Amino acid sequence: MATSRRHLLRSAAGLAGGLALARNSTAGQEAAPGALPTIRLGSHDVSRLVVGANPFGGYSHFNKLFDVHMREWMNEDRVLETLKSCEQNGVNTWQFHYSPQTLGAIRRHHKEGGKLQFLVLSEGELKRNYALIPEVARMKPIGIVHHGGVTDERFRAAEMYKVHEFLKRVRDSGVMVGLSMHNPLVMEYVESKNWDLDFYMTCFYKISRTPEETRKECGGKLPLGEVFLEDDPENMCRRIRQTKKPCLAFKILAAGLLTNTPEEVEKAFRFAFENIKPADAVIVGMYPRYKDEAKENADLTRRFGATES
Amino acid sequence: MHTSRRSLLQAATGLALVRAKGAGMPLLPTVKLGKYEITRLIVGSNPLNGYCYALASLSEHMREWFTPENVCRVLRRSQEAGINAFQFSYRERAMADLKRYQDEGGDIQWILLGGGPMKDRPELIAQVAKLKPVGIVHHGGVTDERFRNGEMHKVEEFLKRVRDSGVLVGLSTHRPEVVEYAEENNWDLDYYMTCFYQFSRTEDELRKMLGELPLGYVFLEKDPERMVRVIRQTKKPCLAFKILAAGRLAETPEKLEKAFRFAFDNIKPTDAVIVGMYPRFKDEVGENAELVRRIAARPS
Numbered sequence: 219m220a221t222s223r224r225h226l227l228r229s230a231a232g233l234a235g236g237l238a239l240a241r242n243s244t245a246g247q248e249a250a251p252g253a254l255p256t257i258r259l260g261s262h263d264v265s266r267l268v269v270g271a272n273p274f275g276g277y278s279h280f281n282k283l284f285d286v287h288m289r290e291w292m293n294e295d296r297v298l299e300t301l302k303s304c305e306q307n308g309v310n311t312w313q314f315h316y317s318p319q320t321l322g323a324i325r326r327h328h329k330e331g332g333k334l335q336f337l338v339l340s341e342g343e344l345k346r347n348y349a350l351i352p353e354v355a356r357m358k359p360i361g362i363v364h365h366g367g368v369t370d371e372r373f374r375a376a377e378m379y380k381v382h383e384f385l386k387r388v389r390d391s392g393v394m395v396g397l398s399m400h401n402p403l404v405m406e407y408v409e410s411k412n413w414d415l416d417f418y419m420t421c422f423y424k425i426s427r428t429p430e431e432t433r434k435e436c437g438g439k440l441p442l443g444e445v446f447l448e449d450d451p452e453n454m455c456r457r458i459r460q461t462k463k464p465c466l467a468f469k470i471l472a473a474g475l476l477t478n479t480p481e482e483v484e485k486a487f488r489f490a491f492e493n494i495k496p497a498d499a500v501i502v503g504m505y506p507r508y509k510d511e512a513k514e515n516a517d518l519t520r521r522f523g524a525t526e527s
Numbered sequence: 528m529h530t531s532r533r534s535l536l537q538a539a540t541g542l543a544l545v546r547a548k549g550a551g552m553p554l555l556p557t558v559k560l561g562k563y564e565i566t567r568l569i570v571g572s573n574p575l576n577g578y579c580y581a582l583a584s585l586s587e588h589m590r591e592w593f594t595p596e597n598v599c600r601v602l603r604r605s606q607e608a609g610i611n612a613f614q615f616s617y618r619e620r621a622m623a624d625l626k627r628y629q630d631e632g633g634d635i636q637w638i639l640l641g642g643g644p645m646k647d648r649p650e651l652i653a654q655v656a657k658l659k660p661v662g663i664v665h666h667g668g669v670t671d672e673r674f675r676n677g678e679m680h681k682v683e684e685f686l687k688r689v690r691d692s693g694v695l696v697g698l699s700t701h702r703p704e705v706v707e708y709a710e711e712n713n714w715d716l717d718y719y720m721t722c723f724y725q726f727s728r729t730e731d732e733l734r735k736m737l738g739e740l741p742l743g744y745v746f747l748e749k750d751p752e753r754m755v756r757v758i759r760q761t762k763k764p765c766l767a768f769k770i771l772a773a774g775r776l777a778e779t780p781e782k783l784e785k786a787f788r789f790a791f792d793n794i795k796p797t798d799a800v801i802v803g804m805y806p807r808f809k810d811e812v813g814e815n816a817e818l819v820r821r822i823a824a825r826p827s
Contacts, residue, residue, distance in 0.1 A: 281774050284585045286808050436737040440748040442775045448740035474582045475742045508587050 254308035254516060255524050257499050259417060259464055260394050262335060262360050264311045266491075267519040268466060269304045269334075269512070270503035271314035272473075274323075279425070279444050279473035291507055297323050298330070300506055305334055307516035313419075313466070313501050315341030315365070316354065324357075337466075339398060339419075340365045340384065351387045361394030363419055369399045370426035378407065385415055396466075400426045402457040409461055417464040419501070422451040422490070423472055446472040455493035467494050468501040480514075487518040496525040555609040555816060556824045558797050560718055560764055561695045563636060563661050565612045567791075568819040570605045570812070571768060571803035572615035575624075580726070580744045580773035592807050598624040601806060602635055608816035611635060614720075614766070614801050616642035616666070617655065638766075640699060640720070641685065642666040652688045662695030664720055670700045671727040679708065686716055697766075701727045703757040710761055718764040720801070723751040723790070724772055746772040755793035767794050768801040784818060791823045 254265040272279070274297050276289035292300075301312060301323070312327075312334045314320040324336050338359045344350050345365055354362060364384050372381050381397070388395045398419035399405060405418060423446045433440050435447070451470075458465045470490040476482050490500050500519070504511040555566040573580070575598055577590035593601075602613060613635045615621045625637060639660045645651045646669050655663065665685050673682050682698070689696045698709055699720035706719055724746045734740050751770075758765045767790055771777045776786040790800050800819075804811040 278582075280581050280585065282778055283774060283805070283808070284582065284588075287585070287588050436739050436741070439737055441737075441741045442746040442748060442772050446742040448742060472742050474584060478583050505584060508584060 252308060254310070254519050256310070257464060257497050257525075259360055262311075264335065264360070264499055265309050265519075266499040266523040266525075267309050267515055268311045268313050268337070268499055268501040269301065269309050270468060270501045271312070271320060272503040273505035274300075274320070274503075275315065275317065279469075281443070288505060292505070294319070294323055294326070298327060298332075300504060300512065301327050301332060301334060303506065303510075303512040304504070304516075305332060307512045308520070309334075309512070309516060311335045311337065311360065313337040313339065313363075313468075315339040316344035316350075317342050321357070335360050337361050337363060337396065339363045340368070348384060348387045351384075352391045355388075355391035355393045359393055361396045361416060362388045362391070363396030363398050364388075366398030366400050366419060366421055367426055369397060369404055370401045373399075373401060373404050373407065374428075382413065385413065389414060398468075400424045402454050405457045405461060415463070417466065418458075418461065420454050420458055420465045420467050422454055422467055422469045423447065424450050424453070425469070444473070446475055451489065451493070458494050458498060465494060465498045466501050467498060470500050471502065473503075474505075483514065484518060487515075488522045491519075491522040499523075551607055552609040552816065552820075554611060555819050557611075558764055558799050560661060563695075565636065565661065565799055566610050566819075567799040567823045568610050568815060569612040569614050569638070569766060569799055569801040570602070570610055571801040572613070572621065573773075573803040574805035575601075575621070575803075576616065576618065582743075588807075589805055592805070595620075595624050595627055599628045599631060599633070601804060601812060602628050602633055604806070604810075604812045605804075605816075606633065606635055608812050609820065610812070610816060612638060612661065612799075614638040614640065614664075614768075616640040617645040617651070618643045622655075636661050638662050638664060638697065640664045640666050641689075642669070649685060649688045652685075653692050656689075656692035656694045660694055662697045662717065663689045663692065664697030664699045665689075667699035667701050667720060667722055668727055670698065670705055671702050674700070674702060674705050674708070675729075683714060686714065690715060699768075701725045703753050706757040706761060716763070718766065719758075719761065721754050721758055721765045721767050722769045723754050723767060724769050725750050725753075726769075744773065746775055751789065751793070758794050758798060765794060765798045766801050767798060770800050771802065773803075783814070784822075787815075787818045787822050791819075 254267055256263040256265050273288050274292050276285040278284035278288055314336065316338050327334060336359050338354055340363065344354065345368055351362060364381055369381055372378055385395050385397060394416040396417050396419055397408060397415050400421035401424055425444050425446065427445065429440055432445050458467065467490055471477050471483065471486050476486040502515050506512060555568055557564040557566050574589050575593045577586040579585040579589055617639055637660050639655060641663055646666060652663055665682050670682055673679055686696050686698060695718065696716040697718050697720055698716050700706060701722035702725055706721065726744050726746055730740055733745055758767065770790040771786050777783045802815050804815065806812055
């Protein structure tokens with residue numbers, strides 16, 4: 219990655235966000251990107267690129283060092299600037315986990331004139347306290363989604379009735395019902411039971427394997443850290459194509475492992491849009507610290523995610 | 528990791544290093560490398576060059592932070608914490624940073640890895656030797672590649688040039704078989720640099736071994752056990768590196784201590800470890816030195 223010394227010095231002085239994002243805006247105006255291709259989610263038109271929230275919360279899925287870097291840089295102003303940049307590049311929806319910070323950010327985004335729709339993932343208190351569901355629903359998200367890590371855990375522990383209970387509560391609240399997962403077998407289970415839900419969030423990588431499960435799949439060997447296996451996306455995409463429900467595919471860039479070169483990023487976007495259904499979208503977390511990720515990702519979605527009218 | 532806003536700001540302005548305790552600590556336990564006394568903890572240089580062995584963005588963060596000033600600060604802090612040796616790879620910027628440190632009065636001993644242009648320009652060996660490093664080492668990634676390609680004669684030629692230059696001769700590798708090969712052929716060298724993880728495997732080698740391909744750099748759990756076996760078999764000193772799996776084993780103080788303990792429990796008393804440090808958010812230099820002081824003292 220070639221980043222000029224000058225750019226780095228500006229960044230070090232805390233100006234990176236302002237400058238990088240200002241460039242985004244300018245570039246966006248010059249290129250007049252217009253809207254991105256969309257899909258239908260109930261009564262909503264959702265851009266096929268949805269901005270995620272992991273980098274905003276410092277969830278790098280690599281190590282604590284990178285988490286701290288992300289948290290240090292991603293203050294609320296930069297989150298807001300990133301959202302604005304996404305909107306200017308044609309993204310119309312933000313998916314985030316439930317937390318005081320994200321809820322505060324979406325309120326401020328709207329107050330400042332932003333129009334992003336949003337999807338809420340049941341992280342934090344919402345994961346434990348189902349009584350919060352109606353309260354969140356009153357904020358008018360497109361939908362509320364059961365958290366993928368928790369889904370996988372409950373699937374492993376044969377506690378899917380808890381997931382079902384959560385989804386029923388979401389249905390009662392009047393917003394759309396979503397279920398997130400990293401394990402493709404969850405979808406097989408849910409489809410076989412004909413659960414009442416509107417869409418899935420489907421991780422391209424089964425990062426919820428236990429060390430024992432990983433050893434079993436890797437010939438008895440255990441790679442250290444979070445393990446993203448090359449063949450995982452194909453396994454999930456098969457399920458995605460089998461269900462008639464819309465799917466929002468996430469971690470299509472393997473939490474940054476597939477972003478070392480522009481070619482790698484392009485290949486990952488192309489794979490995603492060639493292997494999900496035309497009625498599906500992708501969720502991508504963005505950390506525009508060193509480059510204009512919102513524009514890059516939006517351009518790729520425009521190239522590979524266009525659907526026939 | 529709960530890092531307060533205040534400590535982040537302090538770190539950002541380089542204050543973390545100033546704040547670190549332990550200025551002027553006694554020298555850490557040492558080993559002999561030729562005529563030199565080398566501390567059993569050597570400061571490595573990958574983070575200085577932005578080689579994080581993970582993600583492009585994290586590499587950028589490292590390169591951004593490691594200005595010449597901060598490189599010198601880290602070296603100074605290392606010496607204050609009782610470390611007396613620095614291992615780095617041959618690059619114009621690295622040589623300039625060392626010179627700057629020396630000009631400022633720093634007197635750390637240094638071990639040079641023959642990476643970058645030195646790999647293909649062996650005439651640089653004699654030039655660099657005049658600057659008096661402890662030794663010059665054949666680069667591990669290049670060694671592994673040459674071993675795979677049946678070109679070990681090129682490695683041997685490099686080592687002969689180093690011998691002729693008068694400094695100590697080192698061979699670095701990520702593959703235990705390379706140490707076995709060099710030992711069987713009784714190569715004329717003084718010490719090894721031995722990576723705990725064989726992350727130079729090709730994608731095909733990984734697929735064959737695992738039946739799957741994990742993305743990114745792959746650090747296999749049992750690799751260190753394979754490398755420490757050959758480390759114990761050779762009588763030559765070994766400088767073990769990547770003992771923290773490029774940060775993967777530094778997530779908690781307990782994991783960090785476990786990794787240091789494993790290393791010192793499994794290498795010889797005449798061996799040392801090389802650890803790259805990135806004290807951007809905490810005093811890694813002081814922490815690592817403290818662990819080595821506690822764990823690696825040899826019985827007198």
